[in-house]
Amino acid sequence: MSLAKKIEYWFMKDIGADLLMKFGGAAKKKKGPSKPNPKLGPRLEASAVLQRIIARHYFMSRFAKGAMPVAWVTSGAPVELLRAFGFYTVYPENHSALCGAAKRGAEICQVAEERGYASELCSYARVDLGHLFSGKTPVGLLPKPDILFCTTNICATVGYWYKAIAHYLQIPLIQLDTPFNFTEMTQADEDYIVAQLHESVEELEKFSGRKFNYNEFVRICEMSHATSMLWGEVLDTMKTKPSPMTIFDAFTQMLPVVSLRGLPVAKNYYEILIEELQQRVKDGVGALANERKRLMWDNIAVWFKLNDLSKLFAEHDMNFVVATYTSSWSSTQDHMSNADPFKGIAQTYSRTILNCNLNHRLHTMQQSIEDWDVDGLVIHSARSCKPYSVGQYDLKRLVLERFDVPSVVIEADIADERVWSDEQVRTRLEAFFEALEDDGREAA
Amino acid sequence: MAYFAGVDVGSLSTDVVIIDDNAEIISYTVIETGANSTQAAEKALESALEQAGIKRRDIAKVVATGYGRISVPGADKKITEITCHGAGAHHLFPGAQTVIDIGGQDSKVIRLGPGGKVIDFVMNDKCAAGTGRFLEVMAGKLQVKLSDMGPLSLKAQGEPVKISSVCTVFAESEVVSLVAQNHPTEQIIKGIHKAIVNRVWNMVKGLGEPGKVVMSGGVAKNRGVAALFEERLGAPMLISDEPQIVGALGAALLARNQS
Numbered sequence: 001m002s003l004a005k006k007i008e009y010w011f012m013k014d015i016g017a018d019l020l021m022k023f024g025g026a027a028k029k030k031k032g033p034s035k036p037n038p039k040l041g042p043r044l045e046a047s048a049v050l051q052r053i054i055a056r057h058y059f060m061s062r063f064a065k066g067a068m069p070v071a072w073v074t075s076g077a078p079v080e081l082l083r084a085f086g087f088y089t090v091y092p093e094n095h096s097a098l099c100g101a102a103k104r105g106a107e108i109c110q111v112a113e114e115r116g117y118a119s120e121l122c123s124y125a126r127v128d129l130g131h132l133f134s135g136k137t138p139v140g141l142l143p144k145p146d147i148l149f150c151t152t153n154i155c156a157t158v159g160y161w162y163k164a165i166a167h168y169l170q171i172p173l174i175q176l177d178t179p180f181n182f183t184e185m186t187q188a189d190e191d192y193i194v195a196q197l198h199e200s201v202e203e204l205e206k207f208s209g210r211k212f213n214y215n216e217f218v219r220i221c222e223m224s225h226a227t228s229m230l231w232g233e234v235l236d237t238m239k240t241k242p243s244p245m246t247i248f249d250a251f252t253q254m255l256p257v258v259s260l261r262g263l264p265v266a267k268n269y270y271e272i273l274i275e276e277l278q279q280r281v282k283d284g285v286g287a288l289a290n291e292r293k294r295l296m297w298d299n300i301a302v303w304f305k306l307n308d309l310s311k312l313f314a315e316h317d318m319n320f321v322v323a324t325y326t327s328s329w330s331s332t333q334d335h336m337s338n339a340d341p342f343k344g345i346a347q348t349y350s351r352t353i354l355n356c357n358l359n360h361r362l363h364t365m366q367q368s369i370e371d372w373d374v375d376g377l378v379i380h381s382a383r384s385c386k387p388y389s390v391g392q393y394d395l396k397r398l399v400l401e402r403f404d405v406p407s408v409v410i411e412a413d414i415a416d417e418r419v420w421s422d423e424q425v426r427t428r429l430e431a432f433f434e435a436l437e438d439d440g441r442e443a444a
Numbered sequence: 445m446a447y448f449a450g451v452d453v454g455s456l457s458t459d460v461v462i463i464d465d466n467a468e469i470i471s472y473t474v475i476e477t478g479a480n481s482t483q484a485a486e487k488a489l490e491s492a493l494e495q496a497g498i499k500r501r502d503i504a505k506v507v508a509t510g511y512g513r514i515s516v517p518g519a520d521k522k523i524t525e526i527t528c529h530g531a532g533a534h535h536l537f538p539g540a541q542t543v544i545d546i547g548g549q550d551s552k553v554i555r556l557g558p559g560g561k562v563i564d565f566v567m568n569d570k571c572a573a574g575t576g577r578f579l580e581v582m583a584g585k586l587q588v589k590l591s592d593m594g595p596l597s598l599k600a601q602g603e604p605v606k607i608s609s610v611c612t613v614f615a616e617s618e619v620v621s622l623v624a625q626n627h628p629t630e631q632i633i634k635g636i637h638k639a640i641v642n643r644v645w646n647m648v649k650g651l652g653e654p655g656k657v658v659m660s661g662g663v664a665k666n667r668g669v670a671a672l673f674e675e676r677l678g679a680p681m682l683i684s685d686e687p688q689i690v691g692a693l694g695a696a697l698l699a700r701n702q703s
Contacts, residue, residue, distance in 0.1 A: 393566070393650045400564055401652070411569050423511055424550075428567060431526035435562045 005066035012063045017056055039314040041242075041287050044249060046273040053269060054255055058139040064088035065143035069208055072145040072165065075258055076153040076352055078176065078345040080224050081200060083262045084217035085208045090142060091259045096127035100303030100415030102138040109416050111136065122384040123416035125161040132165060147171055147207055149200075153178040153355040155387045172207060174200050178350040182357055185350055193346035221341040224262040228333030230270035231257040235330060237277040238321045239372050242286025243294070244277045247320035248310040249287065251301040257329045290317045293436055296368055296405075297323035298395070299380035299388045304417040312426075316433050322372040324364060328353050331364070358391045362398055369403050376436050377407035378429075384414045408432035446504040446703070449492070450695025451485050452525065453477060453512025456548030456576060457662060458484040459692040460492040462503070467535065467697060471495035472689050481512035507699040509691055511549070523698055525691045526554055526565050532694030533658040534560025537682040541655030544644060544673065544681070545690070546663035548576040551640075553647040566647045572612040574643030576662045579669075581612055582636045585619050586629055597634040597668030604634035615639065634668065641672040658682045660690035 064070055071087040073079055079089055099105050100123070109123055111130035119126075131137050148171060150162040159175055166173035176196050179189050201212050234253065237244050245253070253273060256266035280286075295313070297320050302309065313320065332351040338344030353361060368374060377399055381389045396407045408428050413419035445464055452459045454477060461472045473491045477484045485508070493500060508516035509528040516522075525547075533543045534556055543554040551574045555564040572578050583590045597604075605627050609615040615636070622632050640663070648654055657677060663669055664687035674680055684690065 396564075397650065397652055406564060409566065424567070427511070427524050427526070431524040431562065431565060434524060434527045435565075438561065 001068060002066050005063075006068070009060075009063045009067035013060060017059055037311065037314065039289055039311075039317070041285055041289055044245065044253075044273070044276060046269070046276050047249075047252070049269060049272055050253065050255070053260070053265060057260065058142075061088065061090060061139075061143050062141045069146045070143045071147050071149050072162075073148075074150045074154060074158050074162075076349055076354075077149050077151045078197070078349050080217065080220045080262050080341070080345065081197065081204065082149060083220045084213060085204050085210050087147075087208070088143065089259075090145065092128040093124050094255065094259050095131070095137065095139065095142060096124035096415050097301070097303045099127045099131070099138060100417070101306060103304050103417055104136070104138055105304060105415035106418045108134070108136050109418075119416075120383075122155070122157050122161070122386075123413055124384060125157060127415050128161065129164065132168060144169065145171060148173040149176070150174075151176040151178060151349060153349050153352045155354065155385070157386075172203070174203055176200065176349075178355055180357075181350065181355055181360070185347070189350060190343060190346045193350055194342045197342050197345060218341055220262045221336055221344065223264065223267060225333060225336035225344075227257055227261055227267040227270060228330050228336065230267060230274060232327075232330030232333070234270060234274055234277060235322070235326060237274070237281055240281045241294075241373070242284070242288060242291035243319055243321045244280035244285060244287060246287040246310065246314075247297050247323045247326065248301075248306055250323065250326045251303075251306060254326055254329060261329070286319070288314055288317060288319045291319045292317040293375045294319055294321045294373055296320070296365070296372065296374045296377045297325065297380065298365070298377060298392065299382050300325055300385055300414045302380060302382075302410075302412045302420070303415055305412070305420065312429065318376075318433070318436075320378070322368045322374065324353055324361065324368070327364070327368070354387045358394065361391075362395060365395065365399060366403055369399075369405055374405060376432065377405055378432070379407055379409045381409050381411050382414050383411070383419050384416065406432070406435055445502075447496070447498060447502050448696045448699040448703075449489060449503050449506045450528065450692040450697070450699060451489060451506060451508045451510075451513075451516050451519065452528065452689075452692035452695055453481045453485050453508065453510040453516060454525075454548050454691075455511055455550075456580070457688065458488045458510075458512070459689045460485075460488040461689050461692040461696045462492050462496050462498070463693070463696045463700060465700075467700060469693065470498075472686065472692065474686075474688050477512065482515045482517060485512065485516040505699040505702045507695040507702070509695040520699065521702060523695060526552060526567075527562055528691045528694030528698060529660055530554050530556050530562045530694065531560050531697050532690035532692075533660060535693065535697055536684050536690065537656070537658050539656050540658040540682060542648065542651070542657045543690075544648065544657060544659045544664075545661040546574070546576060546640070546644065546659075546669075547661040547691075548580075551575050551644050551647070551661075551663075553644065553651055555651045564651055566650050568643070568647070573615070574640050578612050578615070578640060579636070579663060579666065581616055582619055582633075585616055586623070586632065588629065588633070591665070593633055593637075594666035594668040594670075596630050597637050597666075598671065600628070600630035600634040602631065604638050605631045607635045607639040634672075637666070637669045637672055640669060641676065645673075645676055656682065658690075660684070660687045662688045664688075 068088045075093045108130035109126040111134045112126040148162045150158045260266040335347035336344045410425045450461045458477045459474045462470045471492045473488045475488050505520045508519035509525045513522040529545050552567040557563040659681045
């Protein structure tokens with residue numbers, strides 16, 4: 001790590017970034033405000049703060065390389081451990097989602113495909129590899145990693161994907177293996193994960209040249225826990241009728257808890273957001289002008305269609321109030337309060353929705369249906385995400401049989417817009433709306 | 445007397461049904477959609493009106509359905525083919541619990557509740573396997589008329605030839621090689637039909653126990669496909685004389701409900 005790079009980073013962090021971003025922002029502002037949609041309620045004011053946080057996060061990442069060790073990590077990685085060693089963490093999954101939202105997923109995926117990666121491979125992985133090969137990104141510049149850290153609690157793909165990056169860049173990879181919970185998590189599972197965490201500490205000490213600071217680690221774990229709990233409270237406000245926020249907001253609002261978990265900025269942000277949401281609840285202000293039906297979303301967002309889907313559902317006065325996806329960063333995080341932070345991490349990160357069986361997912365859905373008072377379920381079958389998409393037709397049938405909640409499956413993807421077929425999705429969704437609205441009743 | 449029209453603009457055919465106050469079918473037409481769905485809708489409606497011997501102004505309400513539903517001029521309402529097929533099937537066979545509809549570019553399975561209400565449905569993925577288009581391509585490759593596919597497959601002796609590919613493009617080359625290996629055409633056709641049924645069967649099972657099943661859509665005219673479904677179901681299906689117009693009929697019935 002060079003001293004000059006360190007000075008540059010700290011200068012940019014405290015002074016330069018704000019100045020430069022203000023300048024860039026002023027140039028962009030000429031567009032003028034977009035027309036308000038009469039079907040939507042007022043925009044969240046906190047979003048402007050979030051925009052700055054996201055922009056700043058990606059802007060600062062340009063200066064991180066050389067100033068501090070950079071780690072590329074998966075969304076389900078125990079980042080608390082890396083933060084204790086002062087790593088600058090980059091989330092390729094979040095970057096791929098951003099590429100998807102910017103409708104550049106297909107273009108960057110193609111770079112990876114040209115290098116021989118199959119189009120059936122997860123598009124987050126393809127975007128990440130395509131970016132690595134070409135440098136293509138909508139965020140300016142991502143710092144190349146010095147080390148990789150992946151956790152298998154979200155899928156098996158990450159293991160191979162990160163191994164490929166480690167191979168190309170010839171850098172170390174730490175893989176935390178979290179055994180799949182076919183039934184209940186066992187003591188042996190916990191012990192196995194805790195042992196790996198201790199081993200990781202030794203490796204990170206060697207790599208960073210820094211001694212592990214246990215107290216600092218505990219402080220970060222506490223911060224992470226508090227942030228996740230706040231995120232849970234944010235999602236809880238959506239139990240109110242009308243819900244003060246839509247799931248399309250939540251897909252964006254979750255960035256701090258996913259990517260900045262353990263840092264004060266994430267916690268501070270949710271304090272601002274929750275205050276605004278609670279005020280909305282008090283004033284009876286909804287995210288939709290007229291919320292008639294309340295829906296649940298299953299699977300990761302269709303990042304390149306967020307806007308269109310948000311408008312389509314708003315047109316029908318239907319609001320997504322809960323998702324199995326957004327709850328993933330709050331539902332297991334209370335285990336972080338464990339007196340032994342290593343055990344807390346093992347429990348928190350091994351019990352995530354994708355590391356548990358389908359029955360667990362069904363129970364989670366049942367709970368959400370009851371607590372958020374859900375009228376219908378939209379199931380995104382994502383080409384990319386096999387662990388999330390397998391079993392969805394069984395869930396669909398069971399959710400109807402047991403909880404009397406109708407659902408629809410749409411075939412799409414998380415970042416590869418080539419998979420999208422406008423007319424097919426529209427027909428399925430409209431038929432779903434008709435069924436929810438009883439248009440077909442007493443037809444003949 | 446008031447009349448109601450249902451216009452179903454599909455990827456391969458455009459169908460129009462005109463009914464009267466009592467939900468009796470007065471006339472219907474089935475034409476190829478071709479490249480211009482608006483023109484097809486107008487032409488089909490025109491011809492149905494002529495057959496019925498009535499004028500456009502005698503039609504109180506028009507409901508458009510199918511993939512081209514947005515391009516039907518003068519439609520009072522657009523309703524998806526899922527709801528329309530449900531309504532049409534329920535009207536023809538009031539006890540129906542499941543509808544298997546195989547059209548030109550998609551196949552769908554619909555679960556019906558009381559009154560023909562759609563309670564659940566699944567559709568094929570964006571892929572032509574298991575659709576009318578798949579049959580059409582294969583018929584072309586075998587140089588057999590589409591309408592002869594059913595009767596020929598019923599004549600097949602012994603086990604059908606196995607078509608292992610689920611993709612239309614790959615299945616096409618598979619069929620070419622089967623022809624080259626001198627497999628009897630009847631057995632190849634039966635194999636093709638079996639591939640379609642296997643594909644759609646997954647969707648049927650996905651919705652639970654099917655109960656009384658109606659089959660609709662152009663492919664329901666193919667007795668070979670229907671027979672294979674019935675073998676799987678272990679029971680006969682309910683198929684109307686004109687399964688292709690069930691969607692348009694449903695649209696007409698829903699138009700009648702609108703007033």
